[in-house]
Amino acid sequence: MSNAVTALNGAKYSGLIDIADxxxxxxxTLRGDLASAAMAKVVxxxxxxxxxxxxxxxxxxxxSVAWMSPDELLIxxxxxxxxxxVAKISSALAGEHHLAVNVSDARAxxxxxxxxxxxxxAKGSPSxxxxxxLPIGEMRRTRLGQLAVAxxxxxxxxxxxxxxxxxxxxxxxxxxxxxxxxxxxNFYSAMR
Amino acid sequence: xxxxxxxxxxxxxxxxxLHADGQAHITRHGAGASDDDLEEYLFMRNNPKGVHFERWxxxxxxxxxxxxxxxxxTLEVFGTYPAQTLEPPKxxxxxxxxxxxxxxxxxx
Numbered sequence: 001m002s003n004a005v006t007a008l009n010g011a012k013y014s015g016l017i018d019i020a021d022x023x024x025x026x027x028x029t030l031r032g033d034l035a036s037a038a039m040a041k042v043v044x045x046x047x048x049x050x051x052x053x054x055x056x057x058x059x060x061x062x063x064s065v066a067w068m069s070p071d072e073l074l075i076x077x078x079x080x081x082x083x084x085x086v087a088k089i090s091s092a093l094a095g096e097h098h099l100a101v102n103v104s105d106a107r108a109x110x111x112x113x114x115x116x117x118x119x120x121x122a123k124g125s126p127s128x129x130x131x132x133x134l135p136i137g138e139m140r141r142t143r144l145g146q147l148a149v150a151x152x153x154x155x156x157x158x159x160x161x162x163x164x165x166x167x168x169x170x171x172x173x174x175x176x177x178x179x180x181x182x183x184x185x186n187f188y189s190a191m192r
Numbered sequence: 193x194x195x196x197x198x199x200x201x202x203x204x205x206x207x208x209x210l211h212a213d214g215q216a217h218i219t220r221h222g223a224g225a226s227d228d229d230l231e232e233y234l235f236m237r238n239n240p241k242g243v244h245f246e247r248w249x250x251x252x253x254x255x256x257x258x259x260x261x262x263x264x265x266t267l268e269v270f271g272t273y274p275a276q277t278l279e280p281p282k283x284x285x286x287x288x289x290x291x292x293x294x295x296x297x298x299x300x
Contacts, residue, residue, distance in 0.1 A: 055201060069254035070200050126206035141201075142209060143252040 007108040007168030015179035017114030025109050026082035028075040032098030042092035046085045057137050057152045066139045108168025113158035118188035123178045145174050199274050201254035211251040216259045243295050
């Protein structure tokens with residue numbers, strides 16, 4: 001098998017926040033009826049997580065599940081497990097209208113951390129990053145600059161960000177530029 | 193700046209996160225329609241100064257379509273509602289009527 005590498009290939013930047021390649025992550029886009037019991041069951045068996053509420057991210061031992069739209073989930077698991085998980089979903093949901101695709105190699109994933117994180121993201125996104133509007137564990141699909149991204153906070157000062165692989169390098173440069181030292185608007189970080 | 197709340201994902205989305213797609217509730221006359229119906233579908237749009245019903249797509253968010261009622265003169269947003277409907281919800285129409293007593297009502 002070929003040697004899988006991420007779009008960012010281990011890139012790192014440290015400034016207002018720390019930006020790092022999150023490494024290989026197994027990702028499956030699953031579309032279908034989110035109210036289906038069979039879907040909840042197979043999602044639980046793959047990740048250990050229950051079905052997320054709208055905009056929620058459920059994190060469990062084996063993986064996590066994020067609500068992407070009223071008929072779409074993003075399942076995040078070990079990279080090596082993604083293909084067999086897709087096969088598992090397809091057999092569990094046979095006969096139900098659904099779509100499951102392994103998108104692990106079609107996305108770039110970032111680990112972001114730092115106290116100024118909300119300020120840095122707010123430089124490029126029109127989303128309301130106030131912790132009351134975007135609490136920890138809530139998925140926010142939005143744009144960063146002119147690119148579609150999705151991010152969610154895993155604790156007070158860290159988040160994961162996902163974008164298309166083809167624009168991974170651009171998003172890295174964009175975030176690095178936005179995180180230049182002494183460039184913080186000190187809006188959200190002053191609230192902390 | 194225009195902020196619309198997407199009824200599909202509940203996000204109060206900024207205009208730059210959305211895509212506008214013109215008048216809502218248009219009857220899509222297809223093959224076999226009369227020339228007048230086809231002309232109406234393709235070209236004829238209401239353009240009153242005031243209350244408009246529009247289609248929007250939450251393109252950078254959940255990717256779903258929804259409808260919005262707003263005033264093009266004051267930019268006041270009356271409300272948003274799911275796209276799976278042929279006409280605006282009655283309570284929304286009543287709310288607009290209360291705010292704009294001179295409004296002619298929903299015209300298809």
